[in-house]
Amino acid sequence: MSNLKILVxxxxxxxxxxxxxxxxxxxLTxxxxxxxxxxxxxxxxxxxxxxxxDWMLPxxxxxxxxxxxxxEPGYKELPIILLTARGEEEDKIRGLEIGADDYVTKPFSPKELIARIKAVMRRSGKLSESGLLSVGDLTLDAEQHKLTIAGRSLEVSPTEFRLMQFFMTNPDKVYSRTHLLDQVWGRSVYIEERTVxxxxxxxxxxxxxxxxxxxxQTVRGFGYRFSMAH
Known part of the structure; x- marks a missing residue:
């Protein structure tokens, strides 16, 4: 899970x-x-x-x-684990009804929290059991920073690796250049769209x-899509 970034x-x-x-x-970062x-x-x-x-914030x-x-469209797919001292069933149901992906009640053990994170990341497609992302015969190993097709290694730069990781995690969806810049390069970095x-x-x-x-694939007027279907 070393390639994952968590906001607490x-x-x-x-x-x-x-x-x-x-x-x-x-x-984890x-x-x-x-x-x-x-x-x-x-x-x-x-x-x-x-x-x-945390459920209760100022x-x-x-x-x-x-x-x-x-x-919000930009964050709809972002997994959320709610952390709370509330143990009542109706509160748990309410949290899940608003779209939270899981719910951890304080006090909790570190092992439980890590297990919940792994489970949520697997469900979201960002982490497989082995830490590998596979689409067809294309495989991305985030731990080893390797990208292979049918077992043959592809020589890609770190940026291209992150771009492929984003595409493979989100197949068959169209993304604009701006969205790709935000997701792969980060919003705090100013880079021209043609860099994409x-x-x-x-x-x-x-x-x-x-x-x-x-x-x-290029989707004219919109951006790019990664898809095994052509």
Whole structure:
């Protein structure tokens, strides 16, 4: 799971620090903030794979932030685990009804939390049992930073690797250049949109050597799509 980035939103400093320690020990990259407003700022500047969100936050509550994020196209697919001291069944149901992907009740063991994260990431398609992403005979190994077609390694740059990782995690969906820049390069980095075209061309050239350049399709007027169907 070392390629995954987690956003922790928890207003109690001691719990926040404990969560950071537990997640970093599991080789996860962690961003930790104390409010919904700070979470919004972090999401504007960082691409994260999952949010661990405390139910009770000052100002905008965690459950309200989760509800809002799940109603926004850009964050609808972003997995959220709600963290709370509430154990009542109706609260758990309410959390899941607004779109949260799981629910962990305090106190919890570090092992339980990591197991829940792995389960949610597997369900979202961002983590397989073996840590591998496979689409047809194309396989991406995030741990080893390897991309292969039918067992043959492809020589790609770190940026092209991240681009393929994003495409393979989100197949058959059309993404604009702006969205790809946000997701692969990060919103805090200013790069021209044509940079996306340059990397797409390089990837297609590499895939063409294996007769697979059609995997990345241009959707005129919209952007690009990764698909095994042509």
């Amino acid at each position: 939103v928890e207003d109690e400093e001691a719990i926040r620090e404990m969560l950071v320690m537990v997640l970093e020990q599991a080789n 962690v961003i930790a903030v104390g409010s919904a407003e700070q979470a919004r700022e972090s999401l504007a500047d960082n691409m994260v794979d999952l949010i661990i969100l 100002g905008i509550s965690g459950v309200e932030l989760a509800r809002r994020l799940k109603n 075209d340059v990397h797409i061309r390089r990837l297609r050239k590499i895939l063409a050597e294996y007769g697979r350049e059609e995997l990345i």
